Amino acid sequence: MKQGNDLGFWLSICAIAALLLLAIAASWVAPHDPEKAQPELRLKDPCLEYPMGTDHLGRCIFSRVIFGIRISLFVGLAVVLSSALIGTILGGAAGYFGGVMDETIMRLVDAFLSFPSIFLALAVIGFLGSGLSNLMLSLILVEWTGYARLVRSEVLSLQGKEFLEAAKSLGASDLYIMIRHILPNILPSILVMSTLSVGYAILGAASLSFLGLGVQPPTPEWGSMMNDARPFIRSHPMMMVFPGAAITITVLAFHMLGDGIRVKLNPRSEVGKDA
Amino acid sequence: MLSFLARRLLLLLPVLLLVSLIAFSLFYLSPGDPAEILLTGPQGPPDPAAVEEFREREGFNDPAAVLYLRWLSKVAQGDLGYSYVSGEKVFNAVCNSFRPTLHLSLVSLLISLLISFPLGILSAVKQGSAIDGLAMTVSLLGVSVPNFWLAYMLIILFSLKLDILPVAGYGDGGDIEHLILPAVTLGISAAAVTCRMIRSSMLEALEQDYITAARARGLSERSVVLRHALRNVLLPVITVVSLNFTYLLNGSAVVETVFAWPGIGSLMTRCIFSRDYPMILGCMLFLALITLSLNLLTDICYYYLNPRIRHEAGK
Numbered sequence: 001m002k003q004g005n006d007l008g009f010w011l012s013i014c015a016i017a018a019l020l021l022l023a024i025a026a027s028w029v030a031p032h033d034p035e036k037a038q039p040e041l042r043l044k045d046p047c048l049e050y051p052m053g054t055d056h057l058g059r060c061i062f063s064r065v066i067f068g069i070r071i072s073l074f075v076g077l078a079v080v081l082s083s084a085l086i087g088t089i090l091g092g093a094a095g096y097f098g099g100v101m102d103e104t105i106m107r108l109v110d111a112f113l114s115f116p117s118i119f120l121a122l123a124v125i126g127f128l129g130s131g132l133s134n135l136m137l138s139l140i141l142v143e144w145t146g147y148a149r150l151v152r153s154e155v156l157s158l159q160g161k162e163f164l165e166a167a168k169s170l171g172a173s174d175l176y177i178m179i180r181h182i183l184p185n186i187l188p189s190i191l192v193m194s195t196l197s198v199g200y201a202i203l204g205a206a207s208l209s210f211l212g213l214g215v216q217p218p219t220p221e222w223g224s225m226m227n228d229a230r231p232f233i234r235s236h237p238m239m240m241v242f243p244g245a246a247i248t249i250t251v252l253a254f255h256m257l258g259d260g261i262r263v264k265l266n267p268r269s270e271v272g273k274d275a
Numbered sequence: 276m277l278s279f280l281a282r283r284l285l286l287l288l289p290v291l292l293l294v295s296l297i298a299f300s301l302f303y304l305s306p307g308d309p310a311e312i313l314l315t316g317p318q319g320p321p322d323p324a325a326v327e328e329f330r331e332r333e334g335f336n337d338p339a340a341v342l343y344l345r346w347l348s349k350v351a352q353g354d355l356g357y358s359y360v361s362g363e364k365v366f367n368a369v370c371n372s373f374r375p376t377l378h379l380s381l382v383s384l385l386i387s388l389l390i391s392f393p394l395g396i397l398s399a400v401k402q403g404s405a406i407d408g409l410a411m412t413v414s415l416l417g418v419s420v421p422n423f424w425l426a427y428m429l430i431i432l433f434s435l436k437l438d439i440l441p442v443a444g445y446g447d448g449g450d451i452e453h454l455i456l457p458a459v460t461l462g463i464s465a466a467a468v469t470c471r472m473i474r475s476s477m478l479e480a481l482e483q484d485y486i487t488a489a490r491a492r493g494l495s496e497r498s499v500v501l502r503h504a505l506r507n508v509l510l511p512v513i514t515v516v517s518l519n520f521t522y523l524l525n526g527s528a529v530v531e532t533v534f535a536w537p538g539i540g541s542l543m544t545r546c547i548f549s550r551d552y553p554m555i556l557g558c559m560l561f562l563a564l565i566t567l568s569l570n571l572l573t574d575i576c577y578y579y580l581n582p583r584i585r586h587e588a589g590k
């Protein structure tokens with residue numbers, strides 16, 4: 001088990017490093033322009049020139065998959081960073097100050113959690129419109145609650161610890177205590193949760209784009225590529241296979257990394273515990 | 276019991292209020308004109324002069340807070356308004372579309388439990404074995420695969436290559452032929468999550484002192500696992516089932532669209548494209564109510580099955 005986990009951890013690091021590298025070097029790696037339509041070359045089967053074939057507009061699917069890494073990683077990381085920041089601030093305030101502040105923030109969290117997450121995201125896009133920025137906003141509104149709950153409970157578990165009492169009796173301000181004493185203690189948990197939720201954010205973004213409500217064409221994005229492939233599922237199923245495989249590999253890498261970090265930080269914790 | 280239920284219901288009130296506030300804020304912030312949307316009844320879109328007159332008469336130039344309270348009092352009476360597109364009562368449309376979703380979710384739930392229960396328990400009992408490793412790898416893969424991709428892979432295999440199941444559709448009121456592929460898709464994705472939760476609850480149960488005691492008494496491993504550990508795993512499994520149901524609702528949003536299943540997921544997606552705001556609001560409120568009721572039901576089950584909570588609440 002231990003061995004397998006370590007292997008998975010290093011594999012996931014290699015995979016994510018490779019994805020980052022490909023994202024940066026996309027213009028050199030991709031053999032063709034991902035947005036250039038060539039009607040005369042439409043729906044070609046995979047060949048040497050077009051390793052994954054071409055889509056209904058004659059665009060190189062391989063190049064689009066490579067460029068798709070950029071947007072997926074960007075959305076995943078940006079959504080996770082923003083929601084972790086918002087959730088940590090609100091959850092931290094709730095746990096630290098307690099009382100009315102705690103009640104208000106936690107009831108708000110409960111209210112956000114009453115909507116099944118993808119439906120909340122759909123509603124945000126439904127009212128505010130589709131596109132990249134609303135896609136990210138909708139995913140942030142879905143994800144922040146998890147961090148708020150986590151951070152609040154971690155802060156509560158630190159209440160009354162000697163080092164906090166000591167800092168308070170020395171006259172440290174609330175803000176100083178929160179940043180210098182509490183934050184370093186809860187950062188590992190936030191890190192584990194963030195790594196795991198990059199995968200979920202990427203999945204969410206792909207789902208919404210697949211429905212035609214996220215990233216809009218002609219931007220190469222895996223979910224919307226699969227949406228493009230829907231009418232051709234009978235004649236050209238491979239058009240559907242490649243982008244989905246790219247999503248799976250990317251999400252899998254982040255999930256494995258999250259599990260690996262959790263085990264490294266807390267060797268007693270089991271894989272899949274609070275999953 | 277009554278005081279427990281009363282307190283839980285009382286706690287729900289502020290949450291419901293916030294739920295309505297979130298939904299209304301999104302509606303209010305949308306680029307559409309709420310007066311025009313509310314005026315739209317069965318007769319179709321209104322003419323601009325009528326909209327202006329309506330705004331004046333109904334006080335639509337009032338501050339947002341007043342608008343919100345007026346809307347809330349309507350919703351509290353069960354009046355969700357009319358669809359912008361079909362003119363149908365939102366409440367009826369949402370209820371009608373929820374029936375196929377419920378049908379699909381319950382079958383998927385069954386499938387996911389049939390897969391995850393034996394697998395989760397087996398991998399906990401044989402922790403560290405090849406079976407455990409395989410089960411955990413497969414479940415990790417299961418949570419990473421987008422469900423709509425899995426859906427298409429199943430369609431390619433079973434409908435296009437083997438040609439034994441229909442590609443999509445509702446068939447004759449959701450018959451078994453049309454149900455299998457969407458239910459299996461959702462069931463597999465949910466099983467991947469559930470399997471890990473059951474495994475970790477089982478591992479926790481197996482570490483308890485009473486298990487050591489049972490083993491020390493010389494009971495067979497089979498009896499230890501099935502009679503002593505399993506009973507204590509059933510409690511967290513209630514949470515798992517309720518979480519699973521929410522997970523399935525989530526999954527249905529996309530999977531229903533893939534399989535043209537006429538549930539609340541495809542309704543919501545369709546309404547977004549037609550900018551049918553009252554319908555989107557209706558779906559939101561309806562789903563929030565379903566989720567909150569489900570959570571309440573879970574709490575009540577816990578209360579009945581767990582003497583510790585009953586004792587706490589009785590104090």
